[in-house]
Amino acid sequence: MSASRRVTTAVNDVLDLAPRRGEISLTRLVAAVSADRGRPIEVTMADLPPGVCGQWRQYADHDVFMIQNGLPTWDRTLAHELGHLVLGHYGIPVTEAARDVAELASDDLIGYMLNQRxxxxxxxxxDIxxxxxxxxxxxxxRLGRSPSDRSSIVQVRLGEAFG
Ligand SMILES: [Zn+2]
Structure with a gap:
């Protein structure tokens, strides 16, 4: 792990919010962060443009993490978007997001907004x-999940269904 002190602190802060009982899953952590901020966080699967894994939209009173449909590394992308939020980065303001919907086919716009890596x-x-x-x-x-494990999304879903 070569994460910076700032990142390590942010991860510790999020894990501190975890429920004291039961399995700690990524989706439960997202819910815990949401409760702590007093701002709902919605996680939605969406058909995003090709090559896009995830997107964070900031509405006036809530946040939405959009995750590409069928993405095998679903949990990795969700954790990435959560990272942006807790690290104090900025998502896409809703007015801008609304414009994107109209111009979603524009390759220039997608290229401008999409981090290729x-x-x-x-x-x-x-850097962000x-x-x-x-x-x-x-x-x-720290959650004990391998990001490259393709079955991890199934585990997360089963954990939510039966946990
Ligand atoms: Zn990102």
């Missing part, structure tokens, strides 16, 4: 993407 659609730069990636890697490591 992480597949993340957002207004942030390379690296920080969110470090956060995701460390958080999933």
């Amino acid at each position: 992480t597949g993340c659609m957002g207004p942030g730069g390379e 993407e690296q920080e969110a990636e470090d956060f995701a890697a460390l958080l999933l490591y």
Whole structure:
């Protein structure tokens, strides 16, 4: 782990919010962060443009993490978007997001907003993407999940269904 102190602190803060009982899953952590901020966080699967893994939209009174449909590394992308949020980065304001819907076919716009390395659609730069990636890697490591494990999404879903 070569995560910065800032990232390590953010991961510890999130894990501190985890429920004291029961299995700690990524989706439960997202709910815990949401409760702590007093702002709902909605997680939705969506058909995002090709190459996009995830997107964080900021509405006036809530946040939405959009995850590409059928993405095998679903939990990795969710952890990445959560990282942006807890690290104080900026998502896409809803007015801008609304415009995107109308111009979704524009390759120029997608290229402008999409980080080619992480597949993340957002207004942030390379440093911010690296920080969110470090956060995701460390958080999933601490949760005991291998980001490359294709079955992890199934485990998360089963955990939610039966946990
Ligand atoms: Zn990102």
